[in-house]
Amino acid sequence: EAGVAQSPRYKIIEKRQSVAFWCNPISGHATLYWYQQILGQGPKLLIQFQNNGVVDDSQLPKDRFSAERLKGVDSTLKIQPAKLEDSAVYLCASSSLRTSERPNEQFFGPGTRLTVL
Amino acid sequence: GENVEQHPSTLSVQEGDSAVIKCTYSDSASNYFPWYKQELGKGPQLIIDIRSNVGEKKDQRIAVTLNKTAKHFSLHITETQPEDSAVYFCAASQNSWGKLQFGAGTQVVVTP
Numbered sequence: 476e477a478g479v480a481q482s483p484r485y486k487i488i489e490k491r492q493s494v495a496f497w498c499n500p501i502s503g504h505a506t507l508y509w510y511q512q513i514l515g516q517g518p519k520l521l522i523q524f525q526n527n528g529v530v531d532d533s534q535l536p537k538d539r540f541s542a543e544r545l546k547g548v549d550s551t552l553k554i555q556p557a558k559l560e561d562s563a564v565y566l567c568a569s570s571s572l573r574t575s576e577r578p579n580e581q582f583f584g585p586g587t588r589l590t591v592l
Numbered sequence: 593g594e595n596v597e598q599h600p601s602t603l604s605v606q607e608g609d610s611a612v613i614k615c616t617y618s619d620s621a622s623n624y625f626p627w628y629k630q631e632l633g634k635g636p637q638l639i640i641d642i643r644s645n646v647g648e649k650k651d652q653r654i655a656v657t658l659n660k661t662a663k664h665f666s667l668h669i670t671e672t673q674p675e676d677s678a679v680y681f682c683a684a685s686q687n688s689w690g691k692l693q694f695g696a697g698t699q700v701v702v703t704p
Contacts, residue, residue, distance in 0.1 A: 479635070506689060517596075517681050517694025518636065531691055566635050570689060581692065583628075583635030 477501065479584030481567050487590045493555040496587045500548070500569030506530075507544055508581060509552050510566040518566055524550065554589075562591045594619040596684050598695025605702055611669040613698045615682035618663065622684040625658060625665045626692070630679045639680075640667070641688070672702045 480499040488494050500507050505526050510518035521540065523531040526547035535542070539558070544550040554561055564586040571580075595618040605611045617625075623644035628636035642649045642656045642665065649656050653672075658665040669676055679699050683692040 515696070517598075517683070517697055518692075519694070520691045523691065568635070572689070580638050580641075580688070581626075583637065585633065585635050 479567055479569055479582055481565075481584040481587055483587055484585065485588050485590075487592065488557055489592050490559055491556040493553065494557055494589060495551050495553045496565050496567075496589075498550045498552070498567030498584060500550070500567070501571070501582055504569035504571045504582075505547070506570045506572065507550050508568040508570075509542055509550070510568065510583075512564040512566055512586070514563070521552070557589075557591045559591050562589055564588050594622055594684055594693040596682060596693050596695040598682050598698060600698060601696065602699045603701070605672050605700070607672060607674060607702055607704050609672055611667075611672055611676070611700055611702075613667045613680055613682065613700075614664060615666070615684075615695050616662075616664045617684040617693075619684070619686070619693075620663065621686050622693075624685045624688045625656070626683050626685075626688075627654075627656060627667050628681045628683065628694075630681065630697075632678075636681060643688075669700075672700075674702050674704055676700060677702045 507524045509521045512518040521535045522542045524544040527544045542552045566586045568581040568583045598615045626641035629639045630636040655668045679697045682695040685692045
C-alpha cells in the first residue's frame, strides 16, 4: 500500500512570496490533516478535512494560510504572503474510518521543509 | 485547550538498557494517547497507543502506561537497540480521529 505522498520535499522562498504544498493521501482515506512542525517542536494541527469538508481549522492563520481538498482526495496548502516564522516542516496525514482497517490511525507523509528568507 | 508536556527533551542510553519517556496532559476529556517515532527526514510513525479504559499496553519491547487520575502517561522501551534512536512524541486527543496535541518530543540516542 502506497503511503501519503507530498511535494515538493523542500522549498526556499523569500518573505512576502507565495508557496503551495500538495498532498495525496492513502487511497480511500476520508480524513486528511495538515500539520506545521517548527524545528524542535511537536507537530501542530493546522486543518482537518473529512472528505472535502473542513472539520477543524481553529489553528489555521486564515489571513495568510488557505487549504482546499477538491473531490475529497488530494489537498493543497497555500501560504500568501509568507513570513519568516512560517519556516517549518509541513506534514500531511490521512486516516481511514473503516473499522476493518486500523481505525483512525493517522499516517504521516514525509513532509515539505519550507525555508523563508 | 489541551496542553501536553514531555520529559526529558534528550535521552542517551546504552544499548540493551531501558528508556522511559514521560508525558503529562491537562484536559481531563482526553482519552486517546498515541506515541510516535520520527526518524530524520521522515514523518512521524505511530508505534503504540492507549485509550483511557486501559492502564497499560505492551507490544514486544515497547510498553505504555496511563494514569488518568494523575493525567500522565509514559513510554517504556526495553532492551534498546541502535535503531531505536529517533525523536519520540507523545500526544493526546479526545478521540483518535480528532486533533492530536503533541508534546515537544524526546531525542533518544542509543549508543552501542
